[in-house]
Each structure stands twice: as structure tokens, then as C-alpha cells.
Amino acid sequence: MKTVVIGILGTVLDNRGQGKKRWERWRPTVSICQQEDVLIDRFELLLDKNSTRLAELIAKDIAVVSPSTKVNFHFIDFSNPWDFESVYGSLLDFARSYTFKPQRENYFVHITTGTHVAQICLYLLNEAHYLPGKLLQTSPPPRDRSAEGKYQIIDLDLSKYDQIASRFKKEHQEGTDYLKGGIETRNKQFNATIAQLEKVSIKSKEPILIMGPTGAGKSQLAKRVYELRKQRGGLTGELVEVNCATLRGDNAMSTLFGHKKGSYTGATTDRLGLLKQADGGLLFLDEIGELGLDEQAMLLHAIETKSYMPLGSDKPITSNFQIIAGTNKDLTLHVESGEFREDLLARIDLWTYYLPSLKERLEDLEPNIDYELERYSSKENSLVSFNTNARSKYLQFARSPQASWRGNFRDLNASIIRMATLSSGGRINEQVVTEEIARLQKKWQPNSNTVNHQKTQLEDLKQLIGDSAFEELDYFEQAKLCIVVDVCRSSSNMAEAGRILFNKSRETKASSNDSHRVKQLLAKYDLTFVQKK
Amino acid sequence: MDKILLIDGSLGEGGGQILRTSLTLAMCLKIPITINNIRAGRPKPGLMRQHLACIYAAKEVCSAKVVNAELGSQSVTFIPGDITAGKFHFSVGSAGSTTLIFQTIFLALTQTNEISDVTFEGGTHNPFAPSYDYLIECFKPMVEKLGYKFDAHLENAGYYPAGGGLWRCRIYPKESSKVLSLTTREKIKKIHATVNISNLKHNIFEREKNVLKEQLDLRDNQITEKNLNSIRAGNAVGITIESGNAIEYVESLGAKGLAAEKVAREVAGKTREYIKNNTPVGEYLSDQLILPMLLGNDGEFVTSNISSHLKTNIDTANKVLKENKIYSKTLRIEQTNAKYKIICE
Numbered sequence: 055m056k057t058v059v060i061g062i063l064g065t066v067l068d069n070r071g072q073g074k075k076r077w078e079r080w081r082p083t084v085s086i087c088q089q090e091d092v093l094i095d096r097f098e099l100l101l102d103k104n105s106t107r108l109a110e111l112i113a114k115d116i117a118v119v120s121p122s123t124k125v126n127f128h129f130i131d132f133s134n135p136w137d138f139e140s141v142y143g144s145l146l147d148f149a150r151s152y153t154f155k156p157q158r159e160n161y162f163v164h165i166t167t168g169t170h171v172a173q174i175c176l177y178l179l180n181e182a183h184y185l186p187g188k189l190l191q192t193s194p195p196p197r198d199r200s201a202e203g204k205y206q207i208i209d210l211d212l213s214k215y216d217q218i219a220s221r222f223k224k225e226h227q228e229g230t231d232y233l234k235g236g237i238e239t240r241n242k243q244f245n246a247t248i249a250q251l252e253k254v255s256i257k258s259k260e261p262i263l264i265m266g267p268t269g270a271g272k273s274q275l276a277k278r279v280y281e282l283r284k285q286r287g288g289l290t291g292e293l294v295e296v297n298c299a300t301l302r303g304d305n306a307m308s309t310l311f312g313h314k315k316g317s318y319t320g321a322t323t324d325r326l327g328l329l330k331q332a333d334g335g336l337l338f339l340d341e342i343g344e345l346g347l348d349e350q351a352m353l354l355h356a357i358e359t360k361s362y363m364p365l366g367s368d369k370p371i372t373s374n375f376q377i378i379a380g381t382n383k384d385l386t387l388h389v390e391s392g393e394f395r396e397d398l399l400a401r402i403d404l405w406t407y408y409l410p411s412l413k414e415r416l417e418d419l420e421p422n423i424d425y426e427l428e429r430y431s432s433k434e435n436s437l438v439s440f441n442t443n444a445r446s447k448y449l450q451f452a453r454s455p456q457a458s459w460r461g462n463f464r465d466l467n468a469s470i471i472r473m474a475t476l477s478s479g480g481r482i483n484e485q486v487v488t489e490e491i492a493r494l495q496k497k498w499q500p501n502s503n504t505v506n507h508q509k510t511q512l513e514d515l516k517q518l519i520g521d522s523a524f525e526e527l528d529y530f531e532q533a534k535l536c537i538v539v540d541v542c543r544s545s546s547n548m549a550e551a552g553r554i555l556f557n558k559s560r561e562t563k564a565s566s567n568d569s570h571r572v573k574q575l576l577a578k579y580d581l582t583f584v585q586k587k
Numbered sequence: 588m589d590k591i592l593l594i595d596g597s598l599g600e601g602g603g604q605i606l607r608t609s610l611t612l613a614m615c616l617k618i619p620i621t622i623n624n625i626r627a628g629r630p631k632p633g634l635m636r637q638h639l640a641c642i643y644a645a646k647e648v649c650s651a652k653v654v655n656a657e658l659g660s661q662s663v664t665f666i667p668g669d670i671t672a673g674k675f676h677f678s679v680g681s682a683g684s685t686t687l688i689f690q691t692i693f694l695a696l697t698q699t700n701e702i703s704d705v706t707f708e709g710g711t712h713n714p715f716a717p718s719y720d721y722l723i724e725c726f727k728p729m730v731e732k733l734g735y736k737f738d739a740h741l742e743n744a745g746y747y748p749a750g751g752g753l754w755r756c757r758i759y760p761k762e763s764s765k766v767l768s769l770t771t772r773e774k775i776k777k778i779h780a781t782v783n784i785s786n787l788k789h790n791i792f793e794r795e796k797n798v799l800k801e802q803l804d805l806r807d808n809q810i811t812e813k814n815l816n817s818i819r820a821g822n823a824v825g826i827t828i829e830s831g832n833a834i835e836y837v838e839s840l841g842a843k844g845l846a847a848e849k850v851a852r853e854v855a856g857k858t859r860e861y862i863k864n865n866t867p868v869g870e871y872l873s874d875q876l877i878l879p880m881l882l883g884n885d886g887e888f889v890t891s892n893i894s895s896h897l898k899t900n901i902d903t904a905n906k907v908l909k910e911n912k913i914y915s916k917t918l919r920i921e922q923t924n925a926k927y928k929i930i931c932e
Binding site for chain 1 (some may be wrong): 633635636637639658678680708748749750751786817819820
């Protein structure tokens with residue numbers, strides 16, 4: 055490991071004249087290189103170009119006291135050394151442009167020289183891990199007896215500094231776009247949805263229904279709507295979250311609506327229930343499609359009248375709660391099959407939003423990766439980032455058809471946390487990415503269900519093109535055709551299907567008539583595109 | 588490969604001396620060694636920069652293999668190769684003492700058949716090491732009696748803590764060794780004081796001269812002022828005491844805030860003590876004579892005090908000798924009255 059010091063040239067403390075007397079005075083920058091128990095391999099000296107002469111003298115004197123130390127000059131604009139913004143900016147620029155090799159080098163950030171503003175900036179940059187390593191502080195010797203003085207090392211990674219760190223984090227998070235969690239999403243449809251939801255959240259107290267596959271972020275969104283309504287919509291109560299799939303039998307009723315002591319076996323005390331708990335607040339019912347019919351009736355009544363009867367009670371209690379429901383199922387189908395009450399759906403289906411899966415908005419993959427990294431960084435108080443190659447490798451895989459993102463943002467979150475944890479020195483390298491891709495591929499491996507699914511698909515195809523035509527095809531071609539059929543069925547027109555099927559080859563074509571290519575492809579097997587209903 | 592000899596670095600005073608003695612013996616006897624517990628129990632334990640400088644110099648002189656030579660390391664392994672004479676250049680930072688590096692490699696280079704030219708950069712006048720003047724005034728004439736020879740020339744003095752000193756020396760192959768015998772001190776023939784001044788006013792010399800004259804009854808012509816080149820201010824006062832069969836050099840370093848008179852009084856006190864003790868070998872020379880005697884043709888000397896440095900040196904040497912098949916020598920101490928005779932046989 056090499057030892058590298060990053061420090062600002064002290065135009066006052068390091069400047070003790072050109073004469074020989076300078077050796078009797080304490081000069082912080084030189085003193086670091088005079089310590090018996092520290093050997094500095096490299097000194098990155100930050101200076102304004104007006105101080106070049108002083109820097110040259112300091113470098114010369116460092117060569118005397120520490121012949122093996124290499125001194126590099128970095129010219130930084132310190133034209134206004136007391137201006138916080140410009141000093142921070144200049145130092146941040148340096149930190150970003152400098153190639154740190156934390157695996158091979160130990161860094162010490164010297165904070166004794168420079169203006170107080172510069173020292174604070176160095177501290178902040180170190181704390182935020184833009185300048186890695188530990189802080190180094192030098193102090194003069196007593197009565198100037200020996201000019202090398204003393205030094206102290208401060209490691210901000212130690213837990214005693216966590217308090218300072220978390221305070222900084224809080225400030226930093228303010229002012230971010232709440233509903234998107236500050237993620238700069240690019241998907242137009244999603245952005246429009248969120249923009250409207252934001253308005254609705256503030257102006258309306260009516261129920262909101264959020265649809266979308268598991269892991270798409272329904273629960274996250276509900277939390278943010280709650281925060282927003284609390285801040286701007288006068289919500290005073292708490293957010294009560296429940297997954298309806300976990301509510302079964304007597305317990306379901308009692309969990310939601312409460313009970314009187316003795317209303318059923320096991321009801322040994324009074325229970326208030328979640329609806330009462332959400333009084334003045336917000337109730338988030340996830341997977342509302344899983345709720346039993348009795349509970350649905352009760353819930354509808356409670357939404358409409360703001361009052362209901364707890365189990366075993368003969369007195370109604372009131373609760374003024376707002377409601378957000380989440381589902382990953384098409385509730386209209388459940389209504390048709392009699393599993394979901396039509397009147398309840400009508401009541402909650404006022405503001406309905408569909409949260410697309412990650413696969414459906416791959417353009418948001420990158421901002422979400424950044425978001426997850428930042429979230430991890432601020433939670434762990436340590437900046438984590440990809441190196442360039444690792445990032446492009448991960449993105450390439452993440453956008454590829456192989457990446458199913460079955461668990462949506464939950465999968466992405468877990469994936470980033472794994473990589474961030476395995477990163478060394480805050481850098482996710484190619485090796486970590488390679489291992490992570492292998493993990494994800496294993497996780498998304500088609501299980502036996504998908505094998506069965508394939509069999510059904512093949513049977514389906516056989517019916518579609520006829521037995522004889524089917525038998526003539528290679529197995530490999532059958533599988534290919536299955537995909538074509540599958541894509542066509544889920545696309546609203548041929549152009550859309552073409553974009554998915556020819557996603558690579560169309561990029562290299564100057565003009566690509568996607569629908570024509572789909573038509574030709576289908577014609578080969580005597581098939582025609584049927585518009586989705 | 589030979590068995591590696593384990594040396595407990597916390598023995599005796601447990602400082603850098605045990606490291607340097609071990610390195611010299613390892614080089615000269617070609618024994619691989621591991622030194623453990625280096626500077627154990629100190630506020631900053633393990634190897635410091637000046638120790639690393641010694642290890643690297645030793646490594647270069649005998650093409651050794653070195654394991655764990657790092658700052659703060661408490662265990663280092665040194666596997667010596669063949670000593671090769673030649674041109675060397677050793678720079679030691681943070682005013683680390685160049686004389687201690689010299690001490691580590693000097694005997695090794697005398698074991699070859701050729702002349703070596705060595706340049707040293709760093710400190711020459713440090714508080715916790717013999718100065719360059721000491722090497723020239725005392726160590727040089729004393730080891731010459733045993734057949735070891737070197738010449739040296741100082742270009743710049745390097746005062747602690749800036750360093751920046753520069754000197755060159757030529758080390759000659761050892762001549763046929765003589766048996767050392769310094770059991771009594773003959774009559775004192777000459778006392779001479781040297782006042783080294785770098786970048787300081789002349790009146791420092793005057794003030795020190797006045798004290799020396801008064802305290803040691805010296806005449807003007809027994810006190811010389813030397814102006815040494817240096818990158819910073821510095822002052823060192825040394826007194827050479829020459830008797831019929833031995834030479835001693837005692838010295839004191841000036842420091843910022845320390846009155847010139849005090850520096851002179853201190854060195855005068857050391858002079859009187861040496862004269863009073865009536866032994867040929869002083870405290871510092873005693874530990875530096877051990878190895879030349881051992882690697883030469885044996886002998887004995889008498890000194891007035893067994894310092895912890897000396898004791899450590901003797902113990903370390905005995906430990907190495909015990910493990911070594913070529914040498915069947917030991918060092919022992921005989922006490923008579925207030926005097927100690929160190930015998931090597």
C-alpha cells in the first residue's frame with residue numbers, strides 16, 4: 055500500500071521565507087514528511103498558480119527531509135479562498151478528476167492548511183467520500199523546539215462521527231421530488247402518471263387504486279403519497295399498511311375492524327383494529343384483491359359512512375381514514391368471477407394508476423440504479439459507484455431480454471445492495487458485476503412451471519398452425535415461433551411487435567418497416583396478425 | 588536453506604540498537620535472522636523510518652531478501668546474500684541519522700576484498716546517535732587499531748530535524764587483525780575542543796569558548812571553531828581526549844532555546860567524568876567496539892559503565908554466536924571495583 059497525502063499549500067503557515075531560518079519554524083506541509091513513523095510516498099499539493107514559487111521551495115524541502123516522497127502540483131482556482139461555493143466547487147472538481155486507487159493506496163487529507171473555508175470543504179468532501187481516506191491534522195510543536203511537530207489522524211468512517219453524518223444526510227434529502235423519490239425517471243408515461251398523482255394526492259381525499267406487478271413500487275408510492283398529504287394536505291394520523299393476502303378468517307375481520315373481548319375464541323381482550331388506527335391518517339391495503347367478500351362489504355360500508363361495527367360489538371365506531379389500495383391483479387376479472395365486489399371496485403376505482411414493471415420502462419433503469427446507489431451510499435455513509443466498464447456491462451445485461459426483472463424494482467434494489475456490499479473501497483468493478491449477473495441469471499432461471507408453460511405454448515402453437523405444419527418444424531423453430539406468437543398477442547399492433555422482435559437488427563437499418571417484417575414473418579407460416587381486443 | 592535465527596527485539600533496552608547489531612552480524616556471518624517484538628511497548632511500536640533505512644542499506648550491501656520491512660512492522664526477516672563492495676548512496680529522510688546507517692554496514696563492507704565508496708544523505712548531528720564528528724575523532728582511530736580503515740569527508744552538516752547533511756566515505760578491506768587490549772588508560776596527552784557552527788552568529792562560539800576555558804582550563808589554541816555548511820542553523824560542541832593508548836570524544840548539541848553556555852557546560856561535564864573514571868573506553872565507544880573486536884581477532888577492554896545498549900549488544904552477539912557453527916567465541920563481562928572488563932575469546 056502506498057501512502058498519499060492530499061493537502062492544500064499553506065500560503066501562510068508553509069510560507070516561512072526563503073532563508074535558513076525557515077527550518078526552525080513549523081511548516082505543516084513539510085512537517086508531515088518529517089514524521090519518524092510515517093513515510094509519504096506521494097504528496098498531492100493543491101495550490102493556486104500564484105503560489106508556484108512557494109510550492110517549489112516546499113517541494114525542494116520535502117525532498118531533503120523525505121527523499122522518497124514524490125510531490126505533484128495541482129493547480130486549483132483559489133482566487134477567492136473565502137468563498138464557500140467556489141472553493142467547494144474547485145475542490146470537488148479536483149476530487150472528481152483525480153484517479154483514486156483505494157485498493158493500492160492509502161489517502162490522507164491534510165486539513166491544517168488553507169483557509170477555514172477550504173478546510174471545511176475538505177472535511178465535507180471526505181465525509182461524502184469524494185475524497186477517500188482519512189483526515190490528517192498537523193499541529194505545531196510546543197515552543198517550536200523541534201519543527202516537525204505532531205500529527206493526528208481522524209477516520210470519519212468510525213461510528214463516533216455517524217451523528218454528524220446523519221445530520222448532513224437529512225439536509226441533503228430535502229427538496230427532492232417526493233413521489234418519484236427524487237429519481238429522474240425518463241419514461242414519459244410514468245412521468246405523466248406521477249405528475250397527475252401528485253396533484254390528486256394534494257387536492258383529493260378520495261381513494262386511490264394503484265395497479266402494477268409485484269415489486270413495481272406500489273408500497274413505496276403509497277408511502278410517498280402519505281408523506282405528501284401529510285405535508286401539504288393536512289393529514290394528521292399515521293400511515294397504516296397491510297397486505298390483504300396475509301388476512302384470513304376471523305383474524306382478517308378483527309385485524310381490520312377490531313373486536314370486543316369474547317367475540318370469538320381467542321379474543322381475550324378488546325382490539326381496536328387497523329381502520330381505527332388509521333383514523334385521521336391513511337390506510338394502505340396492498341393486494342386488495344385477496345380480501346374476503348365479507349371484509350369487502352364491511353370495508354365499503356366503512357369507506358362510505360366513516361363508521362363500522364367492530365366484531366362482537368353493538369356500537370358503531372367512527373374512523374376518518376383515507377385509503378389507497380394496491381393490486382397486481384385485474385380486479386375487473388375478479389368482479390366477473392364473483393371474487394370481488396363490483397360496488398367496492400367502483401368506490402375505489404376513482405383514481406386508478408398503473409405502475410409499469412421495470413421491464414416496461416427500461417429507460418428508467420439507469421436513473422433507478424443511480425437512485426439505489428445513492429440510497430445505499432447515504433444509508434451506509436459511504437459513496438459507492440461503478441467503474442465505467444462495470445457500469446456498461448451491468449446495463450447491457452439489465453436491458454437485455456435475458457434479464458427478466460421478475461421481481462421488478464425489488465430485484466433491482468437487492469441486486470444493487472449486493473454489489474455495493476461486495477464493492478471494495480466504494481467501487482463496483484467488473485468482477486463484482488460478473489458475479490452479480492450470474493446470481494441474477496440463476497435467480498431468474500425458468501423453473502419447472504416455466505417448462506410446463508413452454509409445453510402449453512407448443513401445444514397452443516400446434517393448434518394454431520395445424521399438426522402437419524407443426525411436425526415439419528425443427529424444435530428450435532417451434533420455440534422461435536412460440537415467441538413470435540407470444541409477442542404478437544401481447545402487442546397492440548404489428549409495429550409494436552416488430553420493435554420487440556427485431557430490437558437489434560432494426561437499429562442498423564436506416565429505415566425499418568417493422569410491421570412489414572412482422573407481416574412477412576407471419577406469412578411464412580400462413581398466419582395473420584389479429585388486433586388485440 | 589539455513590534455519591532462521593529468531594531474535595527477541597524486546598531484549599534489553601529493546602530499541603533500534605538490537606536491530607542494527609543483528610543486521611551487522613547477519614550480514615557478516617551470513618545468517619538468516621528474524622527479529623520479533625521490535626520496539627515492543629513503545630508508544631509507537633515497530634519499525635520507524637530510520638530503522639527501515641538501516642534495513643534497506645543492509646539489504647543493498649549484501650543483496651539480502653527481506654520480509655515485512657514496513658513502517659510499524661514488529662517482525663522483520665533478513666536473509667543475507669554475499670556482501671559486495673562498490674558504490675553506494677544512502678538517503679535517509681526526516682533527519683534520520685546517517686551515522687547509524689554507517690554503523691550498520693561498515694563492518695560488512697570491510698569483509699570484502701575491495702574498496703567501497705559510500706555517500707550518505709540525511710542527519711549528521713542528531714540527539715540520539717553519535718555524530719559524524721564522533722565517527723572521525725574517536726571511532727575511526729580506535730577501529731584502525733584493530734585493522735579496520737575508512738576515510739570520510741563532510742560536505743554538509745545535517746542537523747536534526749531538517750537533516751540535509753551530505754558526506755562521503757571510503758571503506759577499505761580489513762587488514763590483518765590485531766588483538767585488542769585496552770585494560771588501562773595511559774596518561775592523557777591532549778585535550779582539544781571543536782565548536783561546530785552553522786548559520787549562527789560568531790558570538791555563540793565566543794560564549795561557548797569562554798565556558799570551556801573556564802570549566803576545563805583550556806587555552807585559546809585548544810579550541811577550534813569550525814563553520815560547517817548546512818541548510819539550517821546548528822551548533823555542536825565536542826571534546827577530543829587523547830591518552831597514550833585511547834581516544835574519547837564527548838559532545839553536546841545546541842538546540843533552539845538552549846543557551847550556548849549550557850551546551851558548553853554539558854560537554855565539559857562529560858569530559859570531567861571521562862577523566863575521573865580513569866578507564867580507556869567511554870560509554871559510547873564501548874558498545875561500538877564489541878562487533879569490531881568480535882569479527883576481528885578478539886581482545887578485551889575496560890570501561891566504567893555497562894549501559895543498556897552495551898548489555899543488549901553483548902546479549903545479542905552471544906545469542907548469534909551460540910547458533911553459529913564457525914565461531915566458537917563468547918563475550919563476557921568481568922567486574923572489578925567500579926570497572927568492567929569486556930572479554931571476547
